[in-house]
Amino acid sequence: MKVMVTGGAGYVGSVVGAHLVAAGHDVVVLDDLSTGHRDAVPDKAVFVEGRVQDAARHLDPSYDAVLHFAASSLVGESVTHPEKYWHNNVGGSLALLDAMREHGIERFVFSSTAAVYGAPEVSPITEDAPCAPTNPYGASKSAVDQLITSYCAAHGLRAVSLRYFNVAGAFGRYGERHATETHLIPLALQVPHGTHGSVAIYGTDYPTSDGTCVRDYIHVADLADAHLLALTATAPGGAAQTAGAGGHLVCNLGTGTGFSVRAVVDAVRTVTGCAVPAHEAPRRAGDPPILVASARRAHDVLGWRPTRTSLEDIVSDAWSFLRHGEVGP
DSSP, rough: EEEEEETSSSSHHHHHHHHHHHOEEEEEEEOOOOSSSSGGOOOTTEEEEGGGGGGTTOTTOOOEEEEEEEOOOOOHHHHHHHHHHHHIIIIIIHHHHHHHHHTOOOOOEEEEEEGGGGSSSSSBTTTTOOOSSHHHHHHHHHHHHHHHHHHHHHHHHHHEEEOOEEEEBBBBBBOOOEEEEEEEOHHHHHHHTSSSSSSEEOOOSSSSSSSSSSSEEEEEHHHHHHHHHHHHHTTTSSHHHHHHHHTEEEEEEOOEEEEEEEHHHHHHHHHHOSSSOEEEEETTOOOOEEEOOHHHHHHIIIIOOOOOOOOHHHHHHHHHHHHHOOOOO
């Protein structure tokens, strides 16, 4: 198939793009490089520098599907500059869907997030949990999910939204390179790498086994596998059409296992052989104690099974990428 990958020069988009190329698809990456990296675009993919808001200039009827990763994704920034998130995430997605409709492209995979759930009271979290985002980033992603549902019902779009939990690790020469890093594993790895002197633990009085937040970590390569299965599900008569409401299937992606902040820091110490000093800090507003996915729907409907579920293996791949710019075979 010929597919467009928006945001394909970013972390998740580049890994998915590499998997699509390896599967034999013709891949065109659309990215404005505001946060992505040109060298993260797979060698056999065609690169187009541009904004997702201008997708109508770059799409045409020869495309079979679009996988949409382009978005602003910093929670803190979304609170101080919400307009950026409504313009980029919602406005950009609307422009993209309109361009797809104009050219008769009916297959769509959307990069969504567990942030749409906010701070749910029940764990593990299913897709039936209420969407109650606690910040504009999560709200913008929830709004796009609603937008997709309406386009599926009205215009025959067949779509899968994949709600990620905590993505980590690396694949080949593709890994995390954020100008503003907010994720725990790369932040902790910066200590043995010599970039920072210690890692912060925000909150030690949560109702968890060791008092720190618990999160579900998923390897980025497992995440990519789910996207290829989701793309298959958008075929005519596929799972998106038969199992989703009006052609829109929503699936959580996680392992169903939670690890505390202290457990992650310990895994970084084990993998790197370094002490990794940690300092305790006050809770961050809006951090729920536990966020763990129920991925049963992805298992049952897409046939997806994560295979890289060891926390130390995930950390090891991220550490290899940080040191060498790639993960070995």
